[in-house]
Amino acid sequence: MAILSVNVNKIATLRNSRGGDVPNLLKVAIDLEAFGAQGITIHPRPDERHIRYQDARDLKKVVQTELNIEGNPIESFIKLVDEVQPAQVTLVPDGPDALTSNAGWDTIKHKDFLTKIVKHFKDQGIRTSIFVDPTIEMIEGAAQTGVDRIELYTEDFASLYDTDRDKAIAPYITAAKKATELGIGINAGHDLSLENIKFFSEQIPGLLEVSIGHALISESLYLGLENVVNMYKSRLA
Template sequence: MTKLSVNINKIATLRNSRGGDVPNLLKVAKDIEEFGAQGITIHPRPDERHIRYQDARDLKNIVTTEYNIEGNPIKSFMDLVLEVKPTQVTLVPDAVDAITSNAGWDTIKHQSFLQEVIKEFQENNIRTSIFIDTDLKLIEAAAKTGADRIELYTEDFATQFDLGNKEIVKSYADAAVLAHDLGLGINAGHDLSLDNIKFFKQNIPNLAEVSIGHALIAESLYLGLENVVNMYLHKLQ
């Protein structure tokens, strides 16, 4: 079964909008795990507009499943991850002012940089994953960085799927096959939803984990958080 890691950034956004502690991020994380999710994901950004660096520290003592921290490996982010030591760090090439992740790594151009970063994390027993597009040359270069996994950037899949173009999934399947052959684990995330997750899962071999936040929280406004988590788990079986 593909694991479901729930990104709780949007819970932090809602909390921060009133300046207090409602909803309580730590309680929501615990509840999501109790509902059956196999992981919690956060993506702190330098401006701390949703997840704060202190949240990352506090969640370390709360999360009992897989704990995944995403972000651009600038010094402050690296220091945080090395302090917290989550299960997994997912490297994302975000610009400081990015609203959300909008591109994968150029693993050819940034190969030596990624090698250095990944080596440091792995020396601290932190599994590493690289956020990446489906270009096969980039997948091949990702394997040379020493990363444990890749995370396929699925925005294009989700957009095309909504337009009725299901053939788009083939490029993701091809990337997953190559990654697996090169010894890389396969994660995926960005704009995956209840509408498209089952089709994606059925067509991507060796899919280890999906990270879902925005859609899952939005769907929960209508259907309830516990119900939605279990709906995703059912579709990922």
């Protein structure tokens, strides 16, 4: 069974829109774990438009499951991860002004850079993951960096799911099999939802973790956080 890590960026976005502390990010994270979430994911960006760097420090003190920090490994991000020491760091190649993550790493072009960053974090005992598109070349490139896991970028799957789910899932199955063959753990995230998560998790061999934020928070507006967390977990079982 893959574990569910809830991305709380959208909670931070809502909080920041009024300039106060409602909703309280730490309380939401604590409640999500009480509801059954098995991890908390954050993706701080340099402009701190949703998750602030201080949020990472504060969450480290209260998260009882696994804290996963995603981001582009620029100098300030590296320093933050070094300080916070999360259970997992996920390297994502988004630019500072990106609205959301929109592509995986070119693990061949950036092999030397990624190898250096992966070693830096692994030397501290932090599990490392690289955000990648579902292609054999990128999986093989990731393996050469010494990374522990990959996170499959699933927007293409989600976009095609309603029209041809078998075609949508095919490259992800191939990528997952290659990762397993190379001894890399498999995470996944981006646009996974209650509608498509069961099919995805059933088809992907060796899936260890999914990170879900936007859809989960949106669905919770109608169904409630506790209910939605457990709906995801039942689909991942």
